[in-house]
Amino acid sequence: MNDGALAGLKVLEYGDFISAPYCGKLLADLGADVIKVEPPTGDSARQRGPFPKDIPHPEKSGLFLYLNANKRGITLDMKNAAGKKAFYELAKWAEVFIENYTPKEAKKLGIDYKTLHRINPALVVTSITYFGQTGPYSDYKGTDLIGVNMSGEAFANPAYEVYNTDHNPPLKLPGHAGDFLGGLNGAMCAMSAVFMQQATGIGQHVDLSIQEALAAMVCHEVGDYYDADVRYLRNREDRWEHSPKLACKDGYIMMNIPDQFWAPLMDMLGNPEWSKEEKYQTAVGRHFNLRDSQPHVIEWMKHHSVYEVEKLAKEKRLPFSIVRTMKEVAADKLFVERNYYVDVDHKIAGKIRFPGAPCKFSATPGKIRHAAPLLGEHNSEVFEKILGYSPEKLVKMQQAGAI
Amino acid sequence: MKKLPLSNIKVLDFTQVRMGPQMTQWLAVMGADVLRVETKLRPVPFQDVGRPGRLAEPVKYRIGYFASLNYSKKSITLNMKKPEAIELVKKLLKHIDVVTENFSTGVLDRWGLSYEEMKKIKPDIIVCSASGFGRTGYMKDAPAYAPIIGAYSGFCYDNGYPDGEPAEPGCRGWTDSITAEQGVFAILAALYHRNKTGEGQYLDLSMTESEIALSPESALEYFINGRIRPRQGNADPIIAPHNCFRCKGKDTWVAIACGSDEDWAGLCKAMGKPKWTKDAKFADAVSRWENRDEMDRLIEIWTTQHDHYEAMALLQKAGVPAGASLNIEELAEDPHLKERGFLVELEYPDKSTIHRLALPFNLSESGRGYFEHPPAPGEHNNYIYKELMGMSEEEIKQLEAEQVIY
Numbered sequence: 001m002n003d004g005a006l007a008g009l010k011v012l013e014y015g016d017f018i019s020a021p022y023c024g025k026l027l028a029d030l031g032a033d034v035i036k037v038e039p040p041t042g043d044s045a046r047q048r049g050p051f052p053k054d055i056p057h058p059e060k061s062g063l064f065l066y067l068n069a070n071k072r073g074i075t076l077d078m079k080n081a082a083g084k085k086a087f088y089e090l091a092k093w094a095e096v097f098i099e100n101y102t103p104k105e106a107k108k109l110g111i112d113y114k115t116l117h118r119i120n121p122a123l124v125v126t127s128i129t130y131f132g133q134t135g136p137y138s139d140y141k142g143t144d145l146i147g148v149n150m151s152g153e154a155f156a157n158p159a160y161e162v163y164n165t166d167h168n169p170p171l172k173l174p175g176h177a178g179d180f181l182g183g184l185n186g187a188m189c190a191m192s193a194v195f196m197q198q199a200t201g202i203g204q205h206v207d208l209s210i211q212e213a214l215a216a217m218v219c220h221e222v223g224d225y226y227d228a229d230v231r232y233l234r235n236r237e238d239r240w241e242h243s244p245k246l247a248c249k250d251g252y253i254m255m256n257i258p259d260q261f262w263a264p265l266m267d268m269l270g271n272p273e274w275s276k277e278e279k280y281q282t283a284v285g286r287h288f289n290l291r292d293s294q295p296h297v298i299e300w301m302k303h304h305s306v307y308e309v310e311k312l313a314k315e316k317r318l319p320f321s322i323v324r325t326m327k328e329v330a331a332d333k334l335f336v337e338r339n340y341y342v343d344v345d346h347k348i349a350g351k352i353r354f355p356g357a358p359c360k361f362s363a364t365p366g367k368i369r370h371a372a373p374l375l376g377e378h379n380s381e382v383f384e385k386i387l388g389y390s391p392e393k394l395v396k397m398q399q400a401g402a403i
Numbered sequence: 404m405k406k407l408p409l410s411n412i413k414v415l416d417f418t419q420v421r422m423g424p425q426m427t428q429w430l431a432v433m434g435a436d437v438l439r440v441e442t443k444l445r446p447v448p449f450q451d452v453g454r455p456g457r458l459a460e461p462v463k464y465r466i467g468y469f470a471s472l473n474y475s476k477k478s479i480t481l482n483m484k485k486p487e488a489i490e491l492v493k494k495l496l497k498h499i500d501v502v503t504e505n506f507s508t509g510v511l512d513r514w515g516l517s518y519e520e521m522k523k524i525k526p527d528i529i530v531c532s533a534s535g536f537g538r539t540g541y542m543k544d545a546p547a548y549a550p551i552i553g554a555y556s557g558f559c560y561d562n563g564y565p566d567g568e569p570a571e572p573g574c575r576g577w578t579d580s581i582t583a584e585q586g587v588f589a590i591l592a593a594l595y596h597r598n599k600t601g602e603g604q605y606l607d608l609s610m611t612e613s614e615i616a617l618s619p620e621s622a623l624e625y626f627i628n629g630r631i632r633p634r635q636g637n638a639d640p641i642i643a644p645h646n647c648f649r650c651k652g653k654d655t656w657v658a659i660a661c662g663s664d665e666d667w668a669g670l671c672k673a674m675g676k677p678k679w680t681k682d683a684k685f686a687d688a689v690s691r692w693e694n695r696d697e698m699d700r701l702i703e704i705w706t707t708q709h710d711h712y713e714a715m716a717l718l719q720k721a722g723v724p725a726g727a728s729l730n731i732e733e734l735a736e737d738p739h740l741k742e743r744g745f746l747v748e749l750e751y752p753d754k755s756t757i758h759r760l761a762l763p764f765n766l767s768e769s770g771r772g773y774f775e776h777p778p779a780p781g782e783h784n785n786y787i788y789k790e791l792m793g794m795s796e797e798e799i800k801q802l803e804a805e806q807v808i809y
Contacts, residue, residue, distance in 0.1 A: 005592040005593055005595060005596035006592055006595055006596070008599070009595070026588060030592045048641075049624075049640070050623050050624045050627045050628055051627070052627055052628070053628070054628065062623040062624070062626075062627045063619075063620070063623060066619055066623060113767070131739065132743055132765065133765070134742070134743055134765075135739040135740075135742045135743045136738065136739050136742065137719075137739045140719045140724075140726070141666075141719065141722065141723070141724035141725075142724055142726065143660040143662065143724045145637065145639070145645060145646075145658050145660045145724075145726075146658050146660060146724050146725065146726035147726070148658075149647065149656070149657075149658035149726045149727070149728040149729070150658075150726040150727065150728075150729055151729070151734065152574070152729050152730065152731055152733075152734040153573055153574060154647065154658070154728050155728055155729060155730045155731065156573065156574035156575075156731070157562070157570075157572065157573055157574070165654050168564060168567075169637060169646065169647035169648070169649070169656050169728075170647050170656055170658075170728040171562075171563070171564065171636060171637065171647075172636075172637050172647075172658075173562065173572055173573055173577075173618075174558065174561035174562050174572065174618060174620070174621070174634075174635065175561065175618045175619075175620035175621070176618075176620070177572075177573075177617065177618050180617045180618065181581065181584075181617065184581070184584050184585065184588065184617065185584065185763055185764065187588050188429065188584060188587045188588050188591060189764045189766070191588065191591035191592065191595065192408035192409060192433045192591060192766075193408055193766060193769075194595065195408045195409060195591075195594070195595075195598075196406060196407075196408040196768065196769070198598065199411075200406065202768060204766050204767040204768040204769070205766070205767035206764060206766055206767075207764065207765040207766070207767070208763060208764050209743070209745075209763055209764075209765075210763075211740075212740065212743075212745050212760075212761075212762075212763030212764075213763040215734055215740070215745070215760060215763070216580075216760055216762055216763050217573065217574050217576070217577060217580045218574045218731065218734065218760075219471040219472070219759070219760050220468050220471055220574075220575055220576065221574060221575070221731045222471075222731060222734060222735045222759075222760050223466075223467065223468065223470060223471040223759060223760075224467075224731075225731050225732060225735045226735060226757060226758040226759065227466050227467060227470075227757065231730075231731060231732050232730070232731045233654070233730070234654060234730075245550075245554075245559070245568070245569065245570060245571060247568070252554075252568065252569055253554070254550050254551055254553065254554035254559060254571065255551075256546075256548040256550055256551055317546065318546075319545075319546040319547065319548050319551050320551060321551045321552075321554040321555040322554065322555075323554045323559050323560050323569050324554060324555060324556075324557050324560060325557060325560050325631045326557045326560075326621045326622060326624070326625035326631055326632070327625065327631055328557075329555075329556065329557040329615070329622070329625075330622070330625055330626070333541070334536065334537075334540045334541060334542050334611075335612075337539065337540040337541060338537050338539055338540045338609070338612070340612055340615075352626065352627060353626040354619070354622075354623070354626070355612070355615045355616045355619050355622050356612070356616070357612075357616065358582070358585045358589075358608060358609055358612040358613035358615075358616045358617075359531075359585060359586065359589040359606050359607065359608040359609070359612075359613075360537070360539075360606070360607040360608075361589070361592075361593065361604055361605075361606060362518075362604045362605040362606070362607075363596070363602050363603070363604035363605075364593075364596055364602075364604065
């Protein structure tokens with residue numbers, strides 16, 4: 001039984017790779033009925049690893065399987081008239097549509113808002129693009145790397161070696177953080193528009209820009225620029241002040257030490273002689289002499305292992321974490337206690353463990369109802385049950401290359 | 404007037420600092436009435452200044468970080484140390500759809516405002532509790548800040564140059580921000596369910612779990628092949644060129660990503676088809692990836708002859724995914740973002756204005772949403788206590804004198 005918060009919400013997805021599929025995943029994991037349309041060649045995420053034992057296989061991509069569990073999958077060739085017709089029939093069935101093509105490509109495919117709005121005026125059309133539907137860059141090609149750079153995120157990414165600006169370029173975030181963020185923002189917008197659809201019966205076009213979704217994270221830095229003409233450069237060092245990453249004997253730790261943690265930190269260090277100096281006895285003094293105190297802290301850490309520091313930091317209740325690898329994260333019993341991971345059994349890829357939903361719903365817990373669809377797995381189910389096509393018609397469409 | 408998606412929703416907002424306020428800002432811009440509970444007992448962190456010490460003049464209204472995260476909301480003041488204040492909240496709850504908080508675990512319980520208690524007063528209430536490690540499990544009481552969560556979740560280990568050290572990811576508060584957005588989505592889904600069934604619920608939102616879910620690549624690699632993903636800097640595991648390239652001018656860069664032969668042909672064309680591009684070393688995607696260091700150096704010979712905006716325009720014209728790496732000033736002044744209405748002006752009651760970034764959406768019926776200046780503490784006391792709750796002037800004055808409304 002489907003006990004998710006979004007049970008009953010009808011969603012059509014024509015999205016590729018990450019942003020639109022992640023948007024669809026968020027809805028599907030909470031119970032929405034998401035029909036994913038793939039071209040006969042399949043979503044490009046199927047070509048992306050990680051694959052079990054590194055052997056590429058279109059049904060075994062970890063990324064694709066993570067993004068598309070709980071969805072029903074069909075194939076449609078939008079260049080084929082019968083394929084396109086079937087797509088528009090599904091657009092009439094759906095309450096929400098999700099896509100991630102540039103405005104030009106969407107128009108060419110016939111999945112643009114103007115066309116779909118004519119077919120189904122109540123439809124919420126969610127377009128997730130790198131630069132949005134309007135403005136001079138709207139048809140620019142993007143990728144995660146491009147979005148992260150165009151939003152100031154790469155410039156603001158404070159890897160320590162960034163200070164060496166002559167040697168190192170701006171740094172993108174790990175993985176495809178920008179693409180995922182675009183999908184998340186798309187889901188928030190789609191849900192908002194659904195409320196208006198329910199209240200007024202009208203659909204609308206959600207224009208979501210990944211560049212803006214990433215830039216919205218840099219709001220403090222931009223606010224400082226507007227308010228006080230502060231122009232942060234890449235080699236800023238102010239971040240170190242309150243949240244230093246420190247090298248220990250055998251790894252790194254991260255600490256957060258605003259002034260209220262000064263006393264427990266000095267306790268941990270054994271209240272050394274240098275800390276008793278006059279200049280460290282007031283909050284103002286400590287703030288302005290941070291450059292003098294930091295080397296002592298750095299030196300102390302070098303002589304201790306991360307686990308020694310962890311034990312002490314816990315005793316002193318300091319905000320602290322070892323900079324953990326995925327191995328340590330995976331072994332953490334916290335995620336078992338919180339029932340975080342989900343284990344999916346896939347027909348071809350076998351059993352795979354995935355990160356779960358980041359929020360626990362007390363009344364509608366939601367769950368993985370089924371693994372990601374094989375390419376075209378639900379063709380007959382969707383076309384027969386939703387569109388009422390006969391098996392004979394399906395065979396004809398298959399022969400014509402429409403599905 | 405524009406129709407707003409959440410115009411009939413009321414949110415009682417107890418959140419502090421960054422993550423919580425960013426969450427309720429979305430709801431406010433989408434049209435919800437967000438009532439921030441504040442107190443004159445202690446100032447809101449970051450409420451007055453951008454960077455401490457950078458602003459010489461005292462300001463009349465709250466700007467700085469506070470303004471970046473709290474525009475379009477309403478502010479009421481309440482001294483929660485007084486039992487009468489808690490009684491007032493209980494009365495107010497009848498008008499509320501969603502309660503948000505990001506205190507340490509247990510604060511609301513101590514006030515007698517646990518989810519179970521609130522549910523008795525308003526059976527279909529939705530309560531969203533945001534925390535570093537979740538409200539259950541052995542870490543529920545551990546102190547949490549964004550950099551700590553970044554390290555704990557494994558994301559920090561992934562961030563950095565291939566030959567460098569791990570680093571806290573992104574701009575200030577990346578982890579706060581992504582959690583805030585997962586929270587908004589969860590609240591909207593819970594509202595959808597409530598509208599359909601009349602059932603409310605409790606949402607336990609974890610920063611750590613938000614970070615792992617939004618950047619699952621390392622977890623997938625580990626669970627599928629038992630490997631720890633190496634730090635990759637700007638590189639992609641299969642695509643090249645995929646990097647930031649130096650341009651003409653101090654610390655200016657253009658990002659280029661060629662995922663297909665077509666993109667590569669466009670890049671060669673834009674560069675004027677230099678001889679080296681015909682070398683067998685760069686003939687196909689696999690060769691380009693294998694020889695990417697040499698190729699990147701050769702591409703940089705071309706990019707260093709151009710301004711970063713110019714390089715972007717030339718490359719995009721040739722069909723190549725490319726983008727100038729914007730610094731903060733360039734972002735704040737970007738002509739494309741300006742034309743799209745992403746930069747907004749907010750007006751205070753004395754007609755003075757500030758500028759801020761909008762939120763990343765534009766809706767065909769609701770536009771960019773609802774924008775109002777960041778509230779002064781208690782600016783909306785009258786609206787809430789008098790208009791919404793129907794309290795008399797005397798009653799309000801009395802509670803003010805007793806420092807309950809304070």
